[in-house]
Amino acid sequence: VTLARGARAMAASGVIVRRLDAIENLGSMDVLCTDKTGTLTTGVMALDGTVDAEGAPSARVMRLAYLNAAFETGIENPLDAALVAAGTRAGLDQAGWSKIDEIPYDFMRKRLSIVLAESGDAGAHRIIMKGAFAQVLECCSTLAGPQGPIALDVKRRAALAAFFQDRGEQGYRVLALASRHRPAQLAQAAYGRDDETDMVFEGFLLFSDPPKAQAAQAVRDLQALGVAVKVITGDNRFVAAHVAGTIGLDAASMLTGQAIAAMRDESLWHLAERTTLFAEVDPQQKERIVRALQHTGHAVGYLGDGINDAPALHAADVGISIDQAVDVARESADVVLLRPDLDVLRRGxxxxxxxxxxxxxxxxxxxxxxxxxxxxxxxxxxxxxxxxxxxxxxxxxxxxxxxxxxxxxxxxxxxxxxxxxxxxxxxxxxxxxxxxxxxxxxxxxxxxxxxxxxxxxxxxxxxxxxxxxxxxx
Structure with missing residues (x-):
């Protein structure tokens, strides 16, 4: 009766309890691990710019990015929706192009490639790739220049990395774009990961997703209740640090997925408790972080809404998702928030x-x-x-x-x-x-x-x- 009455009171606050025993776990939670997008930020992606490798606005980058997003058939995501919307406003369409193949996104490669044929190009194909900066850059041997491709030497790679870091520190979510022309004699009926080589680096896609106005206060309220808030995100370290700092979290206390991959579990047990921000992590690393915190005696809640959050939602003492989450995340959660708002969780x-x-x-x-x-x-x-x-x-x-x-x-x-x-x-x-x-x-x-x-x-x-x-x- 007590649990049922508590579930009814929480439902009135916008918190739906899927399993009654989760109420007790929510009451004992002393660490909340949360994704960044849509929880701490508005979750409304907007394309703020498409620039070439020199950082100048580029209509070519816009067109290639639009084609990649428009022909993608994988799981819907707000980044592709923002690209398609911006391209449509700019008068772009898919006319004259046909899809040959798709090399889908996965959380290890962190990139996606679309293979297209242009009607007037005599059987040639074009591979268009977008994704995380480092993972796209490693596939590139040249970058697009005014007079044609330019060899990507150490100096130019460093310049691209500096631009990426600068925009990330300004709060932009930055994706990289690359392409490759395959003449008719090299065209294939199907393509795979091994074909993502010798790409030409085209430029950057800049997205904005600002922190929510009430996010900083909600974090302070949870901390006042004895709940330590930790951000776990697959986004790059620079934009993650910008958002964390904006809402009052210690952005200097950070671990990246690369560092976690090199750690033994024993090391992670000690570091996870003292770390506030985890960036560039994959789904398995999210689960490792949750289990490391549990190993040190914490009752851990995990708030996430994507497919990549499912392992951590299962591992947490109380898995928390939102009503707008993908099906697998909602099914993995013990508690569902009717609004993606930390203040709703605080009342819960x-x-x-x-x-x-x-x-x-x-x-x-x-x-x-x-x-x-x-x-x-x-x-x-x-x-x-x-x-x-x-x-x-x-x-x-x-x-x-x-x-x-x-x-x-x-x-x-x-x-x-x-x-x-x-x-x-x-x-x-x-x-x-x-x-x-x-x-x-x-x-x-x-x-x-x-x-x-x-x-x-x-x-x-x-x-x-x-x-x-x-x-x-």
Missing amino acids: VEDGRRTFANTLKYISITTSANFGNMVSMALATPLLPFLPLAAKQILLNNFLSDLPAITISTDNVDADRIARPQRWDVAVLRRYMLVFGLISTLFDLLAFLVLLRVFHASESTFQTAWFTVSLLT
Whole structure:
């Protein structure tokens, strides 16, 4: 009853509980790991610019990026939607192009390639690749110049990396774009990852996704409740650090996916607890981070909405997703937020702690009462020539005692019980049960003494009297 009432209260706050036991885990959560996009940021991607390798605005980069996004048939994502919308506004379309093949995106390669044929190009194909900067650059041997491709030497690679870092530190989410022309004699019916070589680096795609206005306050509110907020994202370290710093998190405390991949689990156990920002991580690394935090004794919540969040959602003590998440993320979650807002989660944490506190009250009361009755019965049975209570009376006593206990779900909870995470403490429950259970037994023994020595009660009178005393006390 207490858990059901808590779930109803949380639903009124915009938090849907899919598994009732998650309420207790939400109340005990002391670390929240969250994705960046759509939770800390608005989640509304806008294409702010397409630039060439020199950083100048480029219509060619816009056209190639539009074709890549328009012909992609993989999972829908806001970046492609922003590209298609911007291209449509610019008057671009797919006329004159036909799709030959697609090398789909995956979380290890972090890039996607589309192979197209242009109607007037006599059987030649063009591979258009977009993705994470480092993963695209490693496939490129040249960059596009005014007079044709230019060899990508160390100096030019460093210049591209500097531009990427600069825009990332300004808060832009930056993708790289590359292409390759395959003449008719080298054209193929199907393409694979091995064909993503000798690409020409075309330029950059700049997307904006600003932090939410209320994100910084929501983070502070969660921290005030004793919940440490950690950001885990697949985005590059520069934009992740910009967003983290904007909302008041320690952007200097960061681990990248590359560093995590080189670590043993023992090292991650020690570093995860002290790290606030994890960037450029893959789905398996997200799960490793969650398990590392759990290994050091934390109750971990994970908030995510993508396919890449599913392993971490499963691993967390309480998996949290949003109503707009992909199906696999929602199915993996224990709790679903009706709005992608940390303030909604903050209210859910408070409701979870109220419910958890009242659940502890119920368990403490019932265990101590049952323990006291058990000891009283055990002591009375060898001393009396009859049973102290009939079987029907025991069952009725338990039933009637539970009726007022139902109202515990509506009980007020002290502010200090809401202010900090709560955990199951078997030692505290044991002490409560022993102390109050034995006090109950002491009064039962006094009642026995009065009934036998003062009133000289018969079997039926004794059973009725103790039933009444036990029920009232």
